Amino acid sequence: MRLLFVANWKMNPGSVREAVVLWNATKKYARKMRKTSVVVCPPTPFIAPCATKSEGLVFLGAQDVSIFPNGAHTGEVSGNMLKDMHVRYVIVGHSERRALGETNEIVSRKAQATLVAGLTPIVCVGERERGEHGEHLELIETQVKESLRGVSKAKVLKVIIAYEPLWAIGKTSAHAMSPADIHETTLFIRKILSKMYGRTVGMSVPILYGGSVENSNIFAIVHDGAVQGVLVGHASLVAKNVSDMLTALEKAQ
Numbered sequence: 217m218r219l220l221f222v223a224n225w226k227m228n229p230g231s232v233r234e235a236v237v238l239w240n241a242t243k244k245y246a247r248k249m250r251k252t253s254v255v256v257c258p259p260t261p262f263i264a265p266c267a268t269k270s271e272g273l274v275f276l277g278a279q280d281v282s283i284f285p286n287g288a289h290t291g292e293v294s295g296n297m298l299k300d301m302h303v304r305y306v307i308v309g310h311s312e313r314r315a316l317g318e319t320n321e322i323v324s325r326k327a328q329a330t331l332v333a334g335l336t337p338i339v340c341v342g343e344r345e346r347g348e349h350g351e352h353l354e355l356i357e358t359q360v361k362e363s364l365r366g367v368s369k370a371k372v373l374k375v376i377i378a379y380e381p382l383w384a385i386g387k388t389s390a391h392a393m394s395p396a397d398i399h400e401t402t403l404f405i406r407k408i409l410s411k412m413y414g415r416t417v418g419m420s421v422p423i424l425y426g427g428s429v430e431n432s433n434i435f436a437i438v439h440d441g442a443v444q445g446v447l448v449g450h451a452s453l454v455a456k457n458v459s460d461m462l463t464a465l466e467k468a469q
């Protein structure tokens with residue numbers, strides 16, 4: 217399986233012009249990759265100016281989606297609208313959205329809405345802090361189970377999980393989780409998925425890591441952390457970093 221590099225631009229950059237420049241630069245680097253797929257998730261208003269049919273292994277993603285398919289839902293954007301803009305992936309349940317009140321139930325409805333639209337949900341889970349006695353594992357288990365509630369065994373094969381410990385997000389590579397801990401936690405997530413869907417499916421769902429992935433740690437994270445890719449925030453906003461990180465991902469496979 218190809219590794220996946222997901223760029224989460226969050227509420228950046230500040231103008232449509234900068235967004236298109238960054239998108240074009242990212243596409244240029246991504247096109248040189250042979251083994252790595254790239255998904256770029258711009259803020260919603262910048263999706264349209266970036267929207268082109270998918271080229272090679274470069275895809276557009278969205279940072280959120282409505283639970284509703286259409287109708288009187290002011291401010292919401294449906295999965296079908298995103299699909300019409302050539303979006304292929306949707307980040308759902310990012311911790312920054314959960315902090316605004318998004319519950320596991322809403323996340324599961326968004327994951328289902330994404331699947332119904334024929335798009336791939338990237339479902340985010342992760343603990344706020346690590347408990348000395350493994351309390352965080354209980355929280356991760358609840359998040360995984362409840363965020364995937366209603367997602368059938370056939371459909372879960374179209375889902376990607378992003379494990380993002382909150383305490384590691386938005387810092388520097390020195391604060392990211394160690395590859396060994398990433399490996400251990402993703403194995404734990406696989407165990408939960410296997411309990412829910414059976415071992416074959418549990419072992420097949422791709423798991424990404426996110427939280428202060430930068431040029432200096434990306435290789436070790438995918439190589440030693442044994443994840444199927446990364447969800448990258450701040451470092452994905454600088455074109456040169458994107459080039460370096462993609463090169464590292466190619467080497468890690």
Ligand code: PGA
Nearest residue numbers: 385386427428448449450
């Ligand atoms: P970061 O963000 O790479 O800036 O830590 C990752 C994320 O929140 O998805």
